[in-house]
Amino acid sequence: MSSSLRRGALAATALVLSIATLSACGAGNSAQTLQVKPDNAATSVGDIKLQNMTVVTQPDMAAGPAVITGQVFNSGSSDQQLKAVTVVGQGTAVKLSPAKGSGPVVVPAHGSVLLGGKGNASAVLSDRGGLKDGQQAQLSFSFQNTGDVRxxxxxxxxxxxxxxxxxxxAPSAPASAPAATPSGKPASPSAKPGGSAPAKPSGAAQGKNSPAPTESAQAAH
Incomplete structure (x- = not known):
């Protein structure tokens, strides 16, 4: 085999191995968390590990609910309930909901729970409070066995x-009630747009009120 052919075969083999390695990494248990960018610092306390935690607010600094996204890992041999999440230094309430049904958010033994996104568990702040885009917020996760993890x-x-x-x-404002007449009854609705106007009577029906034909019209007859 010539040297050029050997170099081509080695390059092809390296490419195949690279693709196989990337595919194996994407198939791991935490592959879904790789969608959450940027990759924030992780922290661990006991059996619990928090990774890629982010607070996502309303666009353009608008008031309204915000959500916490990220993944919670449990390396222990028993399930752990996520009892509460708080924003340190703020009194904003955080509502926790499981991915399906109702009840507490439970991180299974040797498993994980993804927060945020369609079909996942959720942690929703009732309002952004004093959180500002581009800054950092201190979050405290309270677990049944491990306790608080920040x-x-x-x-x-x-x-x-x-x-x-x-x-x-944010929820839209409720529709205003119809205006009331002095008698207290709602005002009658106006005519529907696009309704046809009353047809004008024909010349025969107008009788004497019909305008006389012009001289040009008489000449035409």
Whole structure:
């Protein structure tokens, strides 16, 4: 085999091995967390590990709910319940919900729970409070056995990549009630747009009120 052919075969083999390695990494248990960017610092206490925690707020600094995204790992031999999540230094309430049904959020033994995103467990702040985009927030996760675990999380608006991970929009204002007449009864609705106007009577029906034909019209007859 010539040297050029040997070099080509070695290059092809290296490419195949690289693709196989990347595929194996993407198939791991934490592959879904690789979607959460940027890769924030992780922290561990006992059997619990927090990774890629991010607070996603309403876009354009608007008031309204915010959500916490990231992944919680449990390397222990027993399940652990996530009892509460708080933003350190703020009184903003955080509502926890499991991926399916109702009840507590439980991190299974030797497993993990993903927070945020469609079909996953959720941690929703009732309001962004004093959180500012681009800064960090101190979060405290309280677990049944491990206790409190704290981590710093970046705050990002629900734009660009984070649009799909962001909170639901603020509820719209309720529709105003119909105006009432002095008698207390609702005013009658106006005519529907696009309704046809009353047809004009024909010349025969108008009788004497019909305009006389012009001289040009008489000449035409």
């Amino acid at each position: 981590i710093s999380a970046f705050v990002y608006p629900a734009k660009s990549y984070f649009k799909e991970w962001g909170p639901a929009g």
